[in-house]
Amino acid sequence: MSLVRSLERAEVDAFYTLNEGRLASVTREFTEHFSGRVLYAVKANPLPKILHTVSRAGVAGFDVASLAEAHLVHSTIPGARSWFMNPVKSRRDIERTFRDLGVRDYVFDCEAELRKLLEVLPLHDPEIRIYVRFKCSATCAIIDLNGKFGASPAEASRLLDLVNAQSRWTTGLSFHPGSQTIVVDPYLHGIRAAVDIIEAASPAPTALDIGGGFPGHYLNFPYHSPLRMLSEITKLVRRTDALKRVELLCEPGRALVHDSISLFCRVILRKGEALYCGAGIYSGLSPARQCFLLPARAWRGGQPIQTEEWQDFIIFGPTCDSMDRLGFSYSLPRDLSEGDWIEFQNVGAYTDMARFNGFSVDKIVAIGQDELTMLPAAIQ
Numbered sequence: 320m321s322l323v324r325s326l327e328r329a330e331v332d333a334f335y336t337l338n339e340g341r342l343a344s345v346t347r348e349f350t351e352h353f354s355g356r357v358l359y360a361v362k363a364n365p366l367p368k369i370l371h372t373v374s375r376a377g378v379a380g381f382d383v384a385s386l387a388e389a390h391l392v393h394s395t396i397p398g399a400r401s402w403f404m405n406p407v408k409s410r411r412d413i414e415r416t417f418r419d420l421g422v423r424d425y426v427f428d429c430e431a432e433l434r435k436l437l438e439v440l441p442l443h444d445p446e447i448r449i450y451v452r453f454k455c456s457a458t459c460a461i462i463d464l465n466g467k468f469g470a471s472p473a474e475a476s477r478l479l480d481l482v483n484a485q486s487r488w489t490t491g492l493s494f495h496p497g498s499q500t501i502v503v504d505p506y507l508h509g510i511r512a513a514v515d516i517i518e519a520a521s522p523a524p525t526a527l528d529i530g531g532g533f534p535g536h537y538l539n540f541p542y543h544s545p546l547r548m549l550s551e552i553t554k555l556v557r558r559t560d561a562l563k564r565v566e567l568l569c570e571p572g573r574a575l576v577h578d579s580i581s582l583f584c585r586v587i588l589r590k591g592e593a594l595y596c597g598a599g600i601y602s603g604l605s606p607a608r609q610c611f612l613l614p615a616r617a618w619r620g621g622q623p624i625q626t627e628e629w630q631d632f633i634i635f636g637p638t639c640d641s642m643d644r645l646g647f648s649y650s651l652p653r654d655l656s657e658g659d660w661i662e663f664q665n666v667g668a669y670t671d672m673a674r675f676n677g678f679s680v681d682k683i684v685a686i687g688q689d690e691l692t693m694l695p696a697a698i699q
């Protein structure tokens with residue numbers, strides 16, 4: 320069903336649009352600007368259609384955080400390779416991903432996690448590559464991950480020695496500067512810290528994974544474009560001798576997927592300057608809960624409303640929970656009323672499809688192609 324017909328029919332109060340062409344071109348540009356392997360971080364959006372599109376557009380594999388994600392990749396794209404880059408894994412997940420799903424790349428950041436890997440995986444298999452995740456000293460991320468993960472650089476060196484002493488595995492290093500990192504500096508710091516560790520290690524690690532975290536476009540943050548960040552990263556890598564024989568990887572999620580999905584919600588009730596909409600933080604708008612001011616526009620009669628008169632609105636979702644309110648007010652046409660639609664753009668990353676109070680959004684309209692079709696899919 321076309322976008323216009325979806326807007327005109329009263330069947331649902333919210334639906335997503337997915338612009339596959341946009342997703343493919345963003346992914347292609349990203350992979351062309353990075354001088355290494357680009358893995359897609361599945362947790363940013365695991366919709367099978369997205370996995371297919373980024374795979375066709377040039378990603379070299381998938382960063383998975385659980386056995387379930389590794390299964391999803393395996394069953395969605397036969398032959399695709401997964402990297403298990405969560406520093407915390409159960410023994411069962413390590414064993415099954417290795418035995419059943421062909422995973423050979425694992426990350427850890429402490430001795431107790433290494434012990435699990437040493438006890439579960441075959442010690443003499445040089446195809447296995449084990450990455451030590453270290454902490455970035457400088458971060459500039461809106462969502463910092465260093466509090467949770469990462470060994471100090473000195474500890475990372477010690478952990479590499481332990482791997483080399485006890486196995487024939489290949490080693491690598493990884494860091495993650497945190498999600499929505501808005502400038503390139505933390506990546507450059509991280510790469511320099513990795514070089515120090517690489518130069519001190521013997522044998523030297525053969526891979527460096529600089530993580531995800533590249534920023535998306537939201538209205539409340541200035542940010543460097545990911546492509547500009549990638550060219551600065553490439554410049555540094557090219558002039559660093561210690562990285563000549565090191566394979567480079569990165570794991571973007573948000574930057575690839577965020578701006579190919581919009582969420583359309585119908586205005587169900589207007590009460591003064593409050594709008595109660597067909598979707599809220601429990602059904603698709605979780606990115607707008609606190610951190611992000613999403614680009615948004617209003618639609619009426621199948622097209623965007625043109626107006627000179629604007630007003631700030633408080634936006635509530637449809638549930639009975641008072642927390643179901645967006646973290647910012649949104650400037651929308653002053654005469655917005657029941658039955659109009661609001662399009663929240665750039666919701667593609669970390670959109671939360673949890674059902675709450677019986678409200679959910681499980682329709683996706685494909686746009687941006689020659690034909691506009693309604694897909695009966697739910698984001699899993």
Ligand SMILES: *Cc1c(COP(=O)(O)O)cnc(C)c1O
Binds near residue numbers: 495571
């Ligand atoms: C979440 C995560 C990513 C993706 O982060 P984005 O901010 O979406 O790019 C990549 N790698 C790891 C290890 C992660 O935990």
